Structure formats: C-alpha cells, structure tokens
Amino acid sequence: MTPIPLDEMIVCPHCDAAYRLARPGAGERAVCQRCGTALITPRRKAGVQIIAVSLAVVILIIAATVFPFLSINAAGASNSVSILDAALAFSDGPLIVLSLTTAALIIFVPLARVLLAIYVLVPIVMDRPPARGAAQAFRLSEALRPWSMAEIFAIGCAVALIKVSDLADVSFGPAFWMFAVLVVLVVVQDNFLCRWSVWKSLDKTQTS
Numbered sequence: 001m002t003p004i005p006l007d008e009m010i011v012c013p014h015c016d017a018a019y020r021l022a023r024p025g026a027g028e029r030a031v032c033q034r035c036g037t038a039l040i041t042p043r044r045k046a047g048v049q050i051i052a053v054s055l056a057v058v059i060l061i062i063a064a065t066v067f068p069f070l071s072i073n074a075a076g077a078s079n080s081v082s083i084l085d086a087a088l089a090f091s092d093g094p095l096i097v098l099s100l101t102t103a104a105l106i107i108f109v110p111l112a113r114v115l116l117a118i119y120v121l122v123p124i125v126m127d128r129p130p131a132r133g134a135a136q137a138f139r140l141s142e143a144l145r146p147w148s149m150a151e152i153f154a155i156g157c158a159v160a161l162i163k164v165s166d167l168a169d170v171s172f173g174p175a176f177w178m179f180a181v182l183v184v185l186v187v188v189q190d191n192f193l194c195r196w197s198v199w200k201s202l203d204k205t206q207t208s
Helices: 046-066 083-087 093-125 134-147 150-164 174-192 195-207
Strands: 009-011 018-020 038-040 070-074 077-081 169-172
Touching: 038 195, 046 083, 046 093, 046 174, 083 093, 093 134, 093 150, 093 174, 093 195, 134 195, 150 174
Parallel strands: none
Antiparallel strands: 009 018, 070 077, 070 169
16 A cells, blocks of 8 residues: 655544545634544634734733732722732742742733744734744644633632622622633634644745
C-alpha cells in the first residue's frame, strides 16, 4: 500500500486518530469520527472577526481590573473591591504565591493569550509574511489555553455571591458585567478559531 504523505494527513489532537486530509468548504466542518472533536472549521473572514473579538477582550480585561467588581453592605459598613484587589487579597506573607497565581490565571493568562493571537493573526489577515516567532507565539497561546480560567472564576464568584447574599447586601459593579461579557467573548474566540487553518497559513508562508 502506498504510504500517505504527511502533508495529506491530519491527526486528532484529543484521541490521536489519523485521517486523510479533506478540506471542508466554508461553513462546513471536519470532525473526528472517534471522539467528535472538530478538526477543521473554516469560516469566511474569521481572522478579522477573531482579531476584533480579541481587541474587545483586551479592553474588557484592562477595564475589569480597574473598575469595582462588587460592593458589599453589611451592618452599616460598605466596601467595594475590584478583580485585582480580590486576586491579591492574600498578598502578604506566605500566601503571596497563591495570590500571584490567582491573578495570573484570571487576568494575565487570558490577556497573554489574546495578545498572542493578535500578534499571529494580523499579518495573516493582511496577507503579509508572519511576524517573527509567530509559530512559537501561537504554540504558546495554545499551551496556555488550559490555564486560562476566567470562566472558572466567574462560576466561583456566582456561587460565593449566592452564599454571601444571605448575610449582606451585594451590588454588582461595572467590572462584573464587563467580566461576564469577557467570558462570553473568550468562548466565542475559541470556537471561531480554526487552529488547522492558522498552522496551514504559517506553514505556507514559511515554505513559500
């Protein structure tokens, strides 16, 4: 049997099933038959849409760390706190490592991912050679994806607020709604991004 060239194969990143490459049309998807993972999801003008979403995420992350996240009123005393204040609540003593890790997972890692995506996608969308180190930047962005836990933070806040609401009056600040929109946009960005198309574009420009 004639071996299939490597550039005509695609491997599922989840279950390692190998397939002969068949490029779907716009609006169609190539899905792994074993585990159902989407392998190729091309969309028209997806790069421009992802860049726009990424810019919106950057703005929301910066704004959400500055504005008050929530305010608590209890026994005549009130206090407002931002996301950064909450992440660095234990910045004194041995718990500083925990504080820095929390800040990284909910703020800096998501911010780094979208900045890396913009760095990689802008030259591709503009039909220019990829930026220096684009392949490494995209690989790093994908490696950081499991550590971007903005949505986990949102779920944890929702559970905590339900418990606190019985003891005090809780009001949401502007950063709360920014963060809610931010979580939705991060999910939209991940679903819109066709990783195979990005790698193919990087390989094509590097070999041409």
